[in-house]
Amino acid sequence: MATPDSPAASPERIDDIDVTQEMEVSYVDYALSVIHSRALPDARDGLKPVQRRILYQMSEMGLVPTHGHVKSSRVVGEVMGKLHPHGDSAIYDALVRMASPDIMRVPLVDGHGNFGSLDDGPAAARYTEARLAPPALLMVENLDEDLVEMVPNYDAQFMQPSVLPAAYPNLIVNGSSGIAVGMATNLAPHNPGEAIDAACHLLDHPDATVSDIMRFLPGPDLPSGGYIVGLTGVREAYETGRGSFTMRAKAEIGRVSARKMGITVTELPYMVGPEMVMEKIKEAVTAKKITGISAANDFTDRKNGLKLVIDVKTGFDPEAVLAQLYKHTPLETNFGINNVVLIGNQPQTLGIIPLLRAYLDHRISVLTRRSAYRLQKAQDRLHLVEGLIIAILDIDEVISVIRTSDDTDSARTRLMQVFDLSKLQADHILELRLRRLTKYSQIELEAERDQLQESIAALKRLLADPVLLRQQVATELREARAQVDTTRRTVLLEADGSTGSRRSPGPAEIADEPCRVVLSALGRIARTDPAAEAATADAGGSAPSVPRRRAHDAISAVVATSTRADVLAITSRGRALRLDVVGLPHMPSASIQLGGAPTVEAYLGLDRTKEKVVGLIDALGQDPLALGTSRGVVKRVVPDWPDKPDFEVITLKPGDFVVSATLAPDGSELVFVSAHGQLLHFPSQLVRPQGRAAGGMT
The missing domain is CATH 2.120.10.90 (DNA gyrase/topoisomerase IV, subunit A, C-terminal)
Structure with a gap:
């Protein structure tokens, strides 16, 4: 073995590197990695890489809705070992978010066990179980038909999709949020039925304006329900990609006991948990920012859902107390829209029409690739069926040729010469067992041939006509619409720019008159x-x-x-x-x-x-x-x-x-x-x- 003092030892090497240049290069590489591989969603399927890898790996594991739940730790391990070489906590957090009905307008993962809430984290991955939710099948369907480009994983041992087919506009439906280097994104969730209707309208009317789109997609539809007050900021975001709107809890004033008036809250703003609200109410009452509250209780449970009851003191106006709550607690808060997404690996800020177009272009590409794949498969099958029909017409001669041949190569050659078959047709006949070959019915084969010819003609027409392609995209979007919940949860309220928290609520305490x-x-x-x-x-x-x-x-x-x-x-x-x-x-x-x-x-x-x-x-x-x-x-x-x-x-x-x-x-x-x-x-x-x-x- 060579030693440092021996002639065979490699000489010491020191390279002088400019620190400024090295920091610039390394920081840019890191920033691009975060932007492309972690924080920002793809405009086509609305997913970040970790989300896409989770859904793909779960589909590869067969965790469909009809399959039983499996341990979340198993899913995390499969994703981390094959596709996502990062920490298990990042994978599990993404899995939990996709299973949360508080975060996702259409959850993609069906979780079983304690998946937490907005106020409390989930149980460890070893205690929870998961499988794909039914809408997730629309995201990964027909991946085996060459719908999208497959790329190698981190060590080139497995292949993974660069994007999912996404049979509905997931980015607009479920929204997204993330913080990259030097930029962030925050897209609001929308009603799936309204998003699909808007996409179909844009397909039929490529020159549609934002006003036209808002007839079908009037505003966000938040998983938590509640109210959106004022649509000026929504329109601005739809036009420019940036804007904000006010979210307000659903609260009703009424009698909470035989002698007490109070406020009952049944729906909260998006991403606001009941414990956060109760804590802020307590702080505001202690600081005397809010007066007139005698008690506040959280009666939320799994059976009855969200229910916060706020007792109003005798002699205080409940309307004025509610206005104070809107002003000093998260019962009313703002949502800032910042539609930063990846278009061809480049981050861009887009309005609603460019977002819809990016998705529709993706669906047209998916449908084109699928049609080309099915066309090739149909042509290949037709070629084999035509060979079988030739063989069936003279089955005895085919059997005689095979039996009298010395080996497979000579049998193939003689079949090609005697019956004018191609190499593929001859190989297919040779691979069949004799009993299967003799049981083929000429009528059945001819019927299959006719059906294949019709399918091939239809696929060729589809690929040759962009109008037919767009019509097929719209048809499949409407089919997807029937498979998701399209009930609107959030009420949209027109406003003149002033909300309850901005208006003077007047005195909360009522004079004794x-x-x-x-x-x-x-x-x-x-x-x-x-x-x-x-x-x-x-x-x-x-x-x-x-x-x-x-x-x-x-x-x-x-x-x-x-x-x-x-x-x-x-x-x-x-x-x-x-x-x-x-x-x-x-x-x-x-x-x-x-x-x-x-x-x-x-x-x-x-x-x-x-x-x-x-x-x-x-x-x-x-x-x-x-x-x-x-x-x-x-x-x-x-x-x-x-x-x-x-x-x-x-x-x-x-x-x-x-x-x-x-x-x-x-x-x-x-x-x-x-x-x-x-x-x-x-x-x-x-x-x-x-x-x-x-x-x-x-």
Whole structure:
């Protein structure tokens, strides 16, 4: 062995390299590698290399929807060992994203197990399982028909597709995001049905404008649903490739308990998780940026889906609280569109029409290659079938030639000479077993020949006519449309550029002003507007006019109270239900009709056929409550009301129910009228006030 001191040792070599030049070259190489091989999607199939390799390898493993799930770690290992020589975590993260319905408008992987959420990561790959989702088959279908260029893998031992066939515009449907060196991309998801309709329209009308396309593709369709407020930024992005739009959660204001008004959130902006929202609400309340919230709870589960319930304090306007939530939490956020994609390995920023054209050009190329492949296969098969027909016509002579030949080469030569066959036809006959050759039917072979000739003629017409090619592309796009979910999830709202978070929400806390709560005989309930009360007082202090009522209706109770007080609704079952006055629908004036107001039973969630409200009193009143029942029981209740949303004011006997409830101070009289027109009246003090649990007297 040579040593450094021996003559055979190689001399020491030191090369002087300019650091600046080396850094420039190395950095450019690294940047191009990230751009081409990691961060940016291809405009044709909408996939990054790691996503494409995962789908291709899973299809090679036979992990179709009808196949059972396999361990995700097995998929990761196959992809890493054969196609993607990078870390297993990058492969698994890409697999998880393609399985997430929160991220993908059309998931491509069917995951089994804990694949995580927007707030929490997935379980390790050894604990989860995966297979291809049905839409993924549309991405990889017919790869064995030379649809795309196949390129060597990293060590030239395997071949992989440079792009997938993609039977639907996956880039526009599922969007993409990534950060490269010096650039980034962020494409919004869209509705698959709308994207396909837009692509078909562009096929039929190559000169279509953005306005034309937006008739079919009006805006993004986010996996999480919610609202998109304002389409100006969407149009800008469709025209230039850059723009932004506002996403807003779906929130409903309503009663979250018997006495509490609140806000229920059922859909969030794209890529916003419920835990993030709850954390931001807590921070905003602590920092006093948001007022009027008494509690916020996350009731999200797998069975019922997303549900965030935010309780609003009594005396606060839920609309104003919601506006604060939009302003200070991720319930309203922006999505920045930056359509940077690879076109021929070159990053470009494209609007919606160039993106659709890139995809359609790809599909035309795929269809052309597939048609050429099928044409060649049909021609090859026709050539063999014609040879078989010749052989079948004189099968005995064919068998005799084969038997009397010395070897295969001589048999081939003699068949070619005697029957005027080509080498391929002769070899095909020789490769067949004798029993198969003799069982061939001339009629069946001639029928196959005729069918092949028709197919060849149709394929030649298709390849020769660009119009037919485009029509076939449109037909296959519509077939793909029928195989994916096309229900729109996101509601598009036109706006003048201002959203709820930008408008002044007004004061969240409602002033404690005088008002009146009105109950009609048909159960309609509403409160008067404080401004109307003030106007009435300024006019002379007389009581405001009684609200006009619907036909066949009458005013059964009017309670003078204030906007931040409570009233008690007495029901036929002897219960008192507490109502926040501020939560009741208000009338703009003191004389508006009650026809549009809700029934108090519907407001309280009662079944009017089983229990209805028979009276309304002020919760802070000091006068006893008088009750009358259908069986002639009368009771006066001591006005000591517990601070509960629901409590009993009388113990009823079976079959009995309350028919009337009103305040009865000492000195007043109680009047009972029977169904037969008989009347009974007596001083109220004859009925001694009792506790809530008492049953009254007859």
